[in-house]
Amino acid sequence: MSEDKAAETTALGSNEDATRGYYDSSDVDAFYDAVWGGEDIHTGVYAHDAEPVADASRRTVERLADRLADHLRPGRSVLDLGSGYGGTARYLAERFGCRVVALNLSAAQNERHRAANAKRGLDGLIEVVTGSFHEVPYAADHFDAVCSLEALCHSDDRARALSEAVRVLKPGGGLAFTDIMADESASAEALHPVVSRLGVAALATPSFYLRLLTDLGLTSVDFDDHSAHIARHYVRLNEDTRAREAELRTTISPAYVDTLLANLPLWVDATRAGRLRWGIFSARHTVD
Numbered sequence: 518m519s520e521d522k523a524a525e526t527t528a529l530g531s532n533e534d535a536t537r538g539y540y541d542s543s544d545v546d547a548f549y550d551a552v553w554g555g556e557d558i559h560t561g562v563y564a565h566d567a568e569p570v571a572d573a574s575r576r577t578v579e580r581l582a583d584r585l586a587d588h589l590r591p592g593r594s595v596l597d598l599g600s601g602y603g604g605t606a607r608y609l610a611e612r613f614g615c616r617v618v619a620l621n622l623s624a625a626q627n628e629r630h631r632a633a634n635a636k637r638g639l640d641g642l643i644e645v646v647t648g649s650f651h652e653v654p655y656a657a658d659h660f661d662a663v664c665s666l667e668a669l670c671h672s673d674d675r676a677r678a679l680s681e682a683v684r685v686l687k688p689g690g691g692l693a694f695t696d697i698m699a700d701e702s703a704s705a706e707a708l709h710p711v712v713s714r715l716g717v718a719a720l721a722t723p724s725f726y727l728r729l730l731t732d733l734g735l736t737s738v739d740f741d742d743h744s745a746h747i748a749r750h751y752v753r754l755n756e757d758t759r760a761r762e763a764e765l766r767t768t769i770s771p772a773y774v775d776t777l778l779a780n781l782p783l784w785v786d787a788t789r790a791g792r793l794r795w796g797i798f799s800a801r802h803t804v805d
């Protein structure tokens with residue numbers, strides 16, 4: 518292996534270690550469980566400002582699934598990159614009757630994910646695999662669709678993750694993903710205090726993804742810009758966390774609750790100032 522390649526692999530390894538450590542921590546797990554309810558962990562599409570986080574987050578899954586509806590049915594398969602507690606995997610399996618492979622770094626989340634699938638009788642359709650989207654453990658042209666919800670923001674090499682997604686997609690297959698991004702005008706310095714929680718140097722921008730998807734040879738590339746919802750989302754998270762502070766302190770370490778109470782307002786400010794963007798990308802693999 519060349520020195521450059523070895524350095525790249527080491528950097529990615531420490532990026533993944535940081536993410537794994539974050540999601541495997543009992544504090545983070547307890548926070549996500551309390552605020553989202555153990556299904557989804559991503560930005561919601563809000564019907565109104567006071568809508569519960571869990572309901573709005575479920576709407577995001579529905580919207581993303583609509584983008585893949587032409588590709589999924591019984592006998593077809595979809596890969597979910599960075600699958601969290603498996604809310605998306607269960608929704609896709611139930612709605613389309615398709616097979617789902619849920620790939621995720623966090624062994625702690627994967628354990629909960631498998632238990633929830635078994636409880637819902639979906640373990641026959643969903644396979645939960647521990648691994649990284651930087652090196653997807655499947656052969657080329659394997660899946661009818663690939664999706665990812667708010668996981669690429671943790672990556673220090675998003676081009677590699679998306680080229681892996683395209684590699685395992687069958688010709689004609691569909692790709693859909695959401696991500697938290699920086700506005701093109703936001704400086705890395707302005708976003709640093711906000712983004713440091715994610716363990717990455719910087720976020721992608723919408724134009725980065727649009728260019729990358731085209732460069733990867735995909736067609737029908739589209740971005741449904743839902744940036745207004747990320748501001749609503751962080752207002753809701755901040756309000757919920759403050760309203761439930763006493764209860765959260767019984768399941769989460771006081772130090773982590775303090776970190777949340779300090780960090781969430783930074784996200785509210787950044788989203789209100791338009792420094793963060795969010796939405797749903799979709800594209801189709803070209804038919805050879």
Ligand SMILES: C[S@@+](CC[C@H](N)C(=O)[O-])C[C@H]1O[C@@H](n2cnc3c(N)ncnc32)[C@H](O)[C@@H]1O
Pocket residue numbers: 533536540556557558559598599600601602603604605620621622623626648649650651665666667668669671672
């Ligand atoms: C914000 S959570 C979203 C979880 C899920 N997609 C959802 O929407 O509910 C981000 C997820 O990405 C996963 N993740 C981050 N980096 C990853 C990587 N390199 N490979 C696989 N999963 C990764 C984390 O373990 C976590 O489950």
